[in-house]
Amino acid sequence: MTPVGTTFFFYFLAFTAIVSAIAVITRRNPVHAALSLIVTLLSLAGFYLMLYAPFVAGVQIVLYAGGIMVLFLFVIMLVNLEQNVREYQFNKQWAVGIIASLALGGLLLFVYQRGHDIFPHDFVALPEAQNTQQIGLALYGNYMLPFEVASLLLLVAIVGAVVMAKKRI
Amino acid sequence: MGEITTLHYLVVAAALFMIGTIGVLTRRNVVIILMSIELILNAVNLNLVAFSRLYGLHGQVFSIFVITDAAAEAAVGLGIIIAFFRNKETVNVDEVDLLKW
Numbered sequence: 001m002t003p004v005g006t007t008f009f010f011y012f013l014a015f016t017a018i019v020s021a022i023a024v025i026t027r028r029n030p031v032h033a034a035l036s037l038i039v040t041l042l043s044l045a046g047f048y049l050m051l052y053a054p055f056v057a058g059v060q061i062v063l064y065a066g067g068i069m070v071l072f073l074f075v076i077m078l079v080n081l082e083q084n085v086r087e088y089q090f091n092k093q094w095a096v097g098i099i100a101s102l103a104l105g106g107l108l109l110f111v112y113q114r115g116h117d118i119f120p121h122d123f124v125a126l127p128e129a130q131n132t133q134q135i136g137l138a139l140y141g142n143y144m145l146p147f148e149v150a151s152l153l154l155l156v157a158i159v160g161a162v163v164m165a166k167k168r169i
Numbered sequence: 170m171g172e173i174t175t176l177h178y179l180v181v182a183a184a185l186f187m188i189g190t191i192g193v194l195t196r197r198n199v200v201i202i203l204m205s206i207e208l209i210l211n212a213v214n215l216n217l218v219a220f221s222r223l224y225g226l227h228g229q230v231f232s233i234f235v236i237t238d239a240a241a242e243a244a245v246g247l248g249i250i251i252a253f254f255r256n257k258e259t260v261n262v263d264e265v266d267l268l269k270w
Contacts, residue, residue: 010173014181021185021208025192030200037204040185044211047178053218053229060214063236068207068243075247076200079254084261090195091263097194105187109180116176124225131229138230150237157241164248167255 009050017043028085030076034069041065052126055135178219186212197261199253203246210239 016039023036041064048057139147185208192205214232221228254260 006173010177014177017181018184018188021188024204024208025188025196025201030198033201033204037207040208041211044215047181047215048218050173051178051218051222053221053232056214056218056229056232059233059236063240064207064211068240071243071247072200072204075250078251079200079260084198084259087197087261089197091197094195098191101187101190101194104190105183108183108186112176112179112183116174116179119175120223123222126222126226134226135230135233138226139233143230143234146234150234153241154237157244161244161248164245165251 006050009046013043013046013050016040017047028089031073034072034076037072038065038069041069052128053131054128055132175219175223178215182212182215182219185209185215197263199250199260199262199265200247202262203243203250206246207239207243210235 020036020039020043024033024040027033027036041060045057045060045065048054048060189205189208189212192208193202196202196205214235217228217232217235219228221232250260253265257264259265
């Protein structure tokens with residue numbers, strides 16, 4: 001199925017993603033920042049749908065917006081301080097940080113502007129109906145070892161989180 | 170307004186990456202710094218999926234690995250935040266000076 005209104009949806013999603021990302025780093029209240037981050041994650045899921053990656057879009061919504069953000073909100077509830085909201089939110093080297101990040105962004109834009117001709121111009125056919133099946137075959141075929149290593153990483157992360165958060169081991 | 174190319178997606182991802190680095194470098198609240206790291210990882214994911222449109226499915230598989238890493242990193246990072254908050258009653262990074270001499 002060919003997408004409709006691609007240009008409009010691209011600019012709409014890009015606007016939503018960037019505005020809510022700016023809200024993430026400027027809001028005083030961490031709960032508001034987390035809710036803005038959810039909006040960014042959902043618009044990125046829209047991008048993945050536009051790029052013929054429905055499985056990644058589903059994983060993004062279920063795992064990021066559903067799982068990781070609930071974790072974030074729980075921790076905000078646990079550590080939220082009344083006085084922290086009233087304190088100064090930016091550290092002393094904020095000007096240097098912003099200048100460094102803008103320089104990095106300028107460098108990226110320069111590279112993209114100079115080098116985008118080396119990309120292939122025609123798209124690979126990615127049939128949406130078989131997307132999940134093909135990703136599953138790739139995960140259990142070519143990417144078998146990284147898949148197993150990822151499961152080990154998750155095990156270590158579970159043990160690490162329990163050890164960190166437990167009062168007395 | 171024209172056709173949307175890969176370059177458009179790369180520019181959006183670069184903007185998100187930049188906002189994420191600004192958040193990491195300037196904020197004091199450590200929870201929001203972790204959220205900015207999530208923004209950076211998402212910008213990378215958008216790059217990977219945009220390139221998978223040109224080079225085949227491998228970018229999408231790799232972006233799933235990146236999401237797995239993000240989950241592991243969030244779990245451990247938030248565990249560290251809870252342990253730290255229990256000891257020092259603060260979530261500001263510039264008050265984390267235990268290892269500073």
